[in-house]
Amino acid sequence: MKILVCITHVPDTTSKISFTEGDTKFDSTGVQYIIGPYDDYAIARAVELKESNGAAITVLNVGGVETEPTIRKALAIGADEAIRVNAAPADSLFVAQQIAHVAKDGSYDLILMGRESIDYNGGQVHAMVGEILGIPSISPVMKLEIEGSKAIMSREIEGGKEFLEAELPFVAGCQEPIAEWKIPNMRGIMTARTKPLNVVEPVSEDAAVTYGTYEMPAPKSGVKMASSVDELVDLLKNDAKVL
Amino acid sequence: MSIVVVIDSADGTIKKGSREAVSYATQMGGDVIALALGDAPENELASLGKNGASKVITVAGEFHSIQEAATAVAEVMNNVGADTLVLAQSAKASAIGGRVAVKQGASMASNVVALPDTANGFSVKTSIFSGKAFANVSLSKEKKILVVSKNVVDIKEDGGDAVVEAGSVNIPDADKNITVTGQEKASGDVLLTDADIVVSAGRGLKGPENWGMIEDLAKALGAATGCSKPVSDMDWRPHSEHVGQTGIKVAPTLYIAIGISGAIQHLAGVNSSKHIVVINTDEEALFFKAADYGIVGDAFEIIPQLTEAIKAL
Ligand SMILES: Cc1cc2nc3c(=O)[nH]c(=O)nc-3n(C[C@H](O)[C@H](O)[C@H](O)COP(=O)(O)OP(=O)(O)OC[C@H]3O[C@@H](n4cnc5c(N)ncnc54)[C@H](O)[C@@H]3O)c2cc1C
Numbered sequence: 001m002k003i004l005v006c007i008t009h010v011p012d013t014t015s016k017i018s019f020t021e022g023d024t025k026f027d028s029t030g031v032q033y034i035i036g037p038y039d040d041y042a043i044a045r046a047v048e049l050k051e052s053n054g055a056a057i058t059v060l061n062v063g064g065v066e067t068e069p070t071i072r073k074a075l076a077i078g079a080d081e082a083i084r085v086n087a088a089p090a091d092s093l094f095v096a097q098q099i100a101h102v103a104k105d106g107s108y109d110l111i112l113m114g115r116e117s118i119d120y121n122g123g124q125v126h127a128m129v130g131e132i133l134g135i136p137s138i139s140p141v142m143k144l145e146i147e148g149s150k151a152i153m154s155r156e157i158e159g160g161k162e163f164l165e166a167e168l169p170f171v172a173g174c175q176e177p178i179a180e181w182k183i184p185n186m187r188g189i190m191t192a193r194t195k196p197l198n199v200v201e202p203v204s205e206d207a208a209v210t211y212g213t214y215e216m217p218a219p220k221s222g223v224k225m226a227s228s229v230d231e232l233v234d235l236l237k238n239d240a241k242v243l
Numbered sequence: 244m245s246i247v248v249v250i251d252s253a254d255g256t257i258k259k260g261s262r263e264a265v266s267y268a269t270q271m272g273g274d275v276i277a278l279a280l281g282d283a284p285e286n287e288l289a290s291l292g293k294n295g296a297s298k299v300i301t302v303a304g305e306f307h308s309i310q311e312a313a314t315a316v317a318e319v320m321n322n323v324g325a326d327t328l329v330l331a332q333s334a335k336a337s338a339i340g341g342r343v344a345v346k347q348g349a350s351m352a353s354n355v356v357a358l359p360d361t362a363n364g365f366s367v368k369t370s371i372f373s374g375k376a377f378a379n380v381s382l383s384k385e386k387k388i389l390v391v392s393k394n395v396v397d398i399k400e401d402g403g404d405a406v407v408e409a410g411s412v413n414i415p416d417a418d419k420n421i422t423v424t425g426q427e428k429a430s431g432d433v434l435l436t437d438a439d440i441v442v443s444a445g446r447g448l449k450g451p452e453n454w455g456m457i458e459d460l461a462k463a464l465g466a467a468t469g470c471s472k473p474v475s476d477m478d479w480r481p482h483s484e485h486v487g488q489t490g491i492k493v494a495p496t497l498y499i500a501i502g503i504s505g506a507i508q509h510l511a512g513v514n515s516s517k518h519i520v521v522i523n524t525d526e527e528a529l530f531f532k533a534a535d536y537g538i539v540g541d542a543f544e545i546i547p548q549l550t551e552a553i554k555a556l
Contacts, residue, residue, distance in 0.1 A: 013488055013508045017375045037489050092351070093344060115334060118488060120371050120378075122353045123334055127309055127341030136420050137309055137342070140334050142482065158333055159253060159434045160483065163425040164307070173338075176489065177482055208350040212366060212379040217514070223521070223534045229548040232520070232538050233556070240518045240535065242440070242497045243556060 001055040001146065001168075003046045004106060006099050006113040006125070007074055008036035008089075009067035013118065019214040026119075026214070035070055037181075038114025042172075044179035045144055046112055047078035053146050056080050058106065062089045062098045068197065075192035076184030082195065087202035090210075092120070096128030097205040103133060108169060110151070115140040115173035126173040136166055139173025244273035247325040249316060249339065250291065250299075252283040259398070259437055260331030260391075262294045266399040267391050268329045269295025270358055277405070278319050280306045285407050292405030294398060300410035309335070311418040313342030318412040320347065320386075328388045333436070340388045350382035353390040373488045373511035392515070393494040429483040431461070431468050438467035440497045441516075443486055445471035445509075447502020447523065447542060451479035456546045457501065463553045469493065471503050487512035501542045505530025522546070 011017070012032040020027040035043065046057045059079040061067050064086065071082045085098040103111055116123035123139070130137025142161060143154040146168070154163050156175065184192070224239065226232035237243045246268040250261045261277075268275045277296040279288055281304060288299045300319055306312045316339060320328060328343060330336035337353050344351040356377065357368040366381045370392060435441065442461040448454065454468075461468045468484055475485040486493055488511035498516035502523065503509060510533050513519065521534040524541055531537045538545060 011372075013511070017372045019376070092341070096341075096345070116337075118373055121373060122341075123337035124341030124344070124351065124353060127313075127338040128345050130310070131313065131342040131345035137338060138421065139338055156334065156483070157426070158251075158258075158335070158436050160426060160428040162423055163427075165422045165424060166420060173334075176476075176485075208344070208348075208382070208384050209352060210381045210383065212381055214371075215368075215377040215379070217375070217377070220533060220535065223531050223537045225531075226536060226538045229538070229545055229552055232536060232549070233552045235536050236497070236518075236520070237556070240497070242518055243553065 001049070001053060001110065002106065002108045003049065003055050003057045004060055004103055004108040004111045005039070005043050005046050005057060005074070005079060006060045006111065007039040007043065007070065008114065008117040008119070009033050009061060009063050009070040010036045010117060010119045013037065023213045023215065033070055035073055036114045036117050038116060038118070038173070038175055040181050041176055041178050042112035042114055042174040043074050043077055043079065044182045045174060047182060048179055049146060050078065058083060058108070060085070060099060060102055062087060062095045062202070064088060071197060072192050073184060075195045075197070076188040077182045078188065080195065082197040084197060084199050085202050086199050090207035092122045092125050093128060094205055094207045096125050096132060098202050099125070099129050100132035101203045102200070103129065110146070110168060111171040112174055113171070115175045123173070126171045130171040136170040137173070138164070138166060138170060140175040141172045142175060142178055144172060144178055244327065245323055245325045246271060246273050246275050246327040246329055247316065247320050247323065248275060248277050248296065248329045249336065250277050250279040250283070250288070251331060251333065251336070252279065252287070253434070255284050255287060257283065257287055257291065258331065260333070260393050262291070262398045263393065263396055264329050264331040264391050265291055265294040265296050267358070267396045269399055270396060271327070276300060276323050276325065278302070278316065278410070280304065280312055280315055288407045289404040293400050293402045295402055296405045299405050299407045301407060302410050302412050304414065307423045308419060308421040309338045309342055310420065311414045312339045313346065314414050314418050315412045317343050317346040319410050322410065326386050330390045332390050332392045336390050340390050344388050347386045348384060349386035349388050350384040351388040351390070352380050352382060355389045355391045356395055358396070370515070373492070374514040375511060394515070394517070430481060433465065433467035435467040435469055435484060435491055435493060438493070438495050440464045440466035440499070441469050441493050441495045442466045442499045442501070443469035443471070443503060444474070444501040445503030446473050454480065456550065460546055460550045460553070463550050471509055500530055501546065503530060504528050505533060
């Protein structure tokens with residue numbers, strides 16, 4: 001089985017978000033980058049499938065050279081090789097086109113990624129890749145087992161979950177509890193250094209959206225503290241007017 | 244210009260988000276056509292006219308796969324000559340939108356939090372970094388797909404009923420490529436993603452056996468229950484209740500956080516709430532900085548009192 005795992009390179013979840021150049025650019029000063037938390041579930045599940053079913057895992061990122069430490073981390077967790085499409089991830093459609101192009105060449109049985117990225121939160125790349133390739137896209141997948149050419153899954157739906165089956169190949173957007181995040185061990189980190197990381201140029205496609213300016217939310221006006229339950233109820237009733 | 248709005252319903256009732264999406268499209272201007280995939284009672288669908296729809300088109304089917312839903316949506320857009328598609332934010336809506344965007348060569352924006360600005364092209368404000376910032380995004384293609392967050396517009400309720408008609412679409416069998424073998428409903432009577440009030444609790448509750456008082460409070464308020472990530476990781480509560488950056492993102496009128504410290508990843512899932520109440524023993528808890536109302540104290544004393552006080556209202 002060949003698994004393609006697509007990862008994002010995103011600011012750590014505790015990062016302070018701010019913008020520069022007249023609020024037109026994300027300020028990456030002092031920001032630590034990580035594998036997107038949902039993508040991290042995808043890679044963890046791929047490694048488990050490799051252990052249980054046997055699989056070759058290729059990790060893919062669309063990004064500049066600065067994303068290579070993040071890609072190496074995925075190799076350290078257990079991916080076998082990596083591909084970096086050398087382009088800034090302009091928008092979801094552009095990224096989906098790059099992923100689909102790589103996927104077409106590699107004839108993968110399974111394409112995994114996170115349900116959404118934690119920077120732009122689009123939650124649409126898996127669907128776009130599925131549509132371009134003409135295969136199913138399933139998300140958010142919370143459980144994924146492979147039996148022969150069939151996958152047995154559960155996915156989150158509004159108000160509960162659903163159990164389903166589909167034939168390979170397809171694209172899955174992953175979320176917990178599909179697997180537990182894996183921390184690379186020393187041996188993984190050592191071997192990751194020599195695993196192949198191929199850089200390919202993007203297929204030229206234009207972006208369908210462009211980002212203009214960024215804004216921060218208005219700060220909260222400050223908390224009103226209640227000293228008793230009665231006072232709290234009074235605030236909710238007469239100040240917030242929600243009761 | 245005509246706008247198609249995809250309608251989501253559960254147990255025969257149209258979701259609030261879908262009514263908001265129709266109201267949003269109506270405020271954009273143009274002819275608004277609601278599209279209901281699957282079953283919903285005709286009088287319920289007709290009532291979308293009040294929210295601004297001129298017509299409701301229904302397409303029968305199961306729509307288990309995003310592929311068949313996207314095929315139906317794209318075909319209806321073609322049939323009515325729509326250049327814009329509006330959906331209420333959900334994981335499914337973003338996925339349907341993504342597939343339709345490819346089919347239609349459309350520009351797409353998710354997590355839209357305001358009406359479009361058309362003074363100079365077409366741009367919308369979207370929430371990014373899990374609600375920590377906003378981006379103004381320009382959509383350059385002729386066709387546009389907007390996935391709209393909750394509580395962006397008030398629901399319009401002054402029109403008459405809309406005509407409901409069956410749409411004719413042709414969904415290839417190849418699109419029906421997923422077999423659903425079962426469903427499991429989340430616990431609780433109120434849907435977390437749709438709830439007006441959410442009562443959420445964290446590790447401060449000490450153990451799953453203490454959730455009775457949380458459920459009692461939720462019941463008194465007609466609220467949904469939520470929890471922090473460690474709570475669902477430890478299986479004290481189901482994963483479907485996990486709120487935050489890596490869980491469910493909620494936008495209720497009132498979010499009550501009990502025994503939750505207010506880690507940035509938790510806040511990312513609740514920062515669109517209108518009012519936040521924090522109940523915590525630690526007056527230094529981070530959550531108070533993000534709250535509108537707070538009370539320092541022991542949840543085990545406060546929650547039963549609060550439930551009684553609310554019942555007495
Ligand atoms: C990549 C990543 C993603 C994450 N995503 C999420 C996410 O989506 N959602 C999420 O919630 N977390 C997430 N986390 C975890 C997050 O960082 C915190 O660890 C978590 O939110 C803490 O949960 P908690 O507030 O329940 O527990 P704690 O931090 O242990 O806080 C417990 C609180 O309860 C209070 N308390 C104790 N006893 C009482 C009492 N008797 N009465 C009242 N208060 C009491 C304490 O003062 C304390 O403030 C994520 C972490 C990472 C690294």
